[in-house]
Amino acid sequence: MHGTRTLDEADRLMTVCNSCRYCEGLCAVFPAMEMRRAFSDGDLNYLANLCHACGACYVDCQFSPPHEFNVNVPKTLAVARAESYAAYAWPQALSGAFARNGLVISMVAALSMAAFILGFAALNERGVLFGVHTGPGAFYKLMPHNAMAALFGAAFLYAVLALVMSVRAFWRDIGPPIGGRADGGSIFQAMRDAGELRYLHGGGVGCYNEDDKPTDRRKLFHHLTFYGFVLCFAATSVATLYHYLLGREAPYPWWDLPVLLGTLGGIGLVIGPVGLFAAKMRRDPALLDEQRYGMDVGFNAMLLLTGLTGMLLLVLRETGAMGPLLALHLGAVFALFITMPYGKFVHGIYRFAALVRYAQERRTAA
Ligand code: SF4
Numbered sequence: 249m250h251g252t253r254t255l256d257e258a259d260r261l262m263t264v265c266n267s268c269r270y271c272e273g274l275c276a277v278f279p280a281m282e283m284r285r286a287f288s289d290g291d292l293n294y295l296a297n298l299c300h301a302c303g304a305c306y307v308d309c310q311f312s313p314p315h316e317f318n319v320n321v322p323k324t325l326a327v328a329r330a331e332s333y334a335a336y337a338w339p340q341a342l343s344g345a346f347a348r349n350g351l352v353i354s355m356v357a358a359l360s361m362a363a364f365i366l367g368f369a370a371l372n373e374r375g376v377l378f379g380v381h382t383g384p385g386a387f388y389k390l391m392p393h394n395a396m397a398a399l400f401g402a403a404f405l406y407a408v409l410a411l412v413m414s415v416r417a418f419w420r421d422i423g424p425p426i427g428g429r430a431d432g433g434s435i436f437q438a439m440r441d442a443g444e445l446r447y448l449h450g451g452g453v454g455c456y457n458e459d460d461k462p463t464d465r466r467k468l469f470h471h472l473t474f475y476g477f478v479l480c481f482a483a484t485s486v487a488t489l490y491h492y493l494l495g496r497e498a499p500y501p502w503w504d505l506p507v508l509l510g511t512l513g514g515i516g517l518v519i520g521p522v523g524l525f526a527a528k529m530r531r532d533p534a535l536l537d538e539q540r541y542g543m544d545v546g547f548n549a550m551l552l553l554t555g556l557t558g559m560l561l562l563v564l565r566e567t568g569a570m571g572p573l574l575a576l577h578l579g580a581v582f583a584l585f586i587t588m589p590y591g592k593f594v595h596g597i598y599r600f601a602a603l604v605r606y607a608q609e610r611r612t613a614a
């Protein structure tokens with residue numbers, strides 16, 4: 249018996265798959281499974297986070313429904329994966345937030361912060377909200393840079409702390425690698441596998457979503473979202489260095505590095521989440537974890553809102569719309585930060601940890 253019914257079912261499926269082994273070439277899950285004869289809760293959570301939900305093992309399986317064995321690996325691992333986020337959440341008292349972290353919560357958080365910033369500005373000087381502000385320091389007419397940095401720095405640091413603590417608990421629970429140790433080569437291999445989304449390819453043919461015709465669409469939209477996020481993060485980091493090291497205040501001209509990085513990232517953050525949302529709407533219900541639908545959509549919506557308001561801010565920053573748009577953009581970023589440890593964002597961190605573990609095990613087995 250395992251800690252949850254989902255893990256009991258995952259154990260049953262992995263035991264069937266370990267006898268069958270038809271899917272061993274599809275992804276990392278099956279080779280990792282084959283290294284084990286029995287599965288602890290930690291093993292099953294490791295395998296669940298190693299799964300990239302490409303759907304191939306459902307389409308290829310001769311035991312999938314209506315067969316009496318009722319083998320549905322992608323869906324069972326999707327549910328186990330989502331339950332693992334709550335099981336390892338830090339602090340544990342907030343683990344229930346995963347069940348509630350949907351679109352409504354994210355939007356309320358974003359709009360509340362936007363309203364707070366607008367109220368803050370209006371209290372100081374009402375005319376500043378819809379005024380036209382240009383040149384270095386224009387953004388800080390709405391809220392002084394130090395207040396902005398303190399507010400967002402605290403939210404970001406909390407998110408990092410909560411994520412580090414939860415992935416630490418996950419890493420400990422999945423146990424020591426079979427015959428291996430942590431090493432730089434495994435981390436590098438995991439970075440390559442994650443950067444390429446190597447296991448979202450259904451064994452080389454593409455990802456299955458709405459039918460039995462594989463495509464690379466989900467992979468493409470996931471890449472746009474991930475690299476869009478990375479570029480926006482890089483833009484913010486470069487702007488922070490400009491501010492503190494060079495004494496240069498935002499906004500910057502369109503040809504400057506933070507704006508170029510932010511523009512490319514913003515385009516990714518608009519197209520990627522829209523594509524992923526459209527793919528989710530079309531996804532075969534047999535593969536969907538319906539209970540976590542809100543968590544997925546909420547995270548996608550925050551990424552989209554961040555990208556969209558960032559792009560609009562770039563275009564309209566020298567007009568009277570700058571104040572409300574900046575407040576909305578900052579509200580979206582704030583909501584993204586505070587929901588990060590309790591929403592879909594964590595899938596990237598846990599999956600990366602699982603890929604490191606898998607790379608360790610493969611290097612040892614080689
Ligand atoms: S998913 Fe089906 S076909 Fe694939 S290994 Fe498991 S039982 Fe075999």
Ligand code: SF4
Nearest residue numbers: 275299300302303305
């Ligand atoms: S859904 Fe794809 S990634 Fe997940 S176990 Fe099946 S083949 Fe592997």
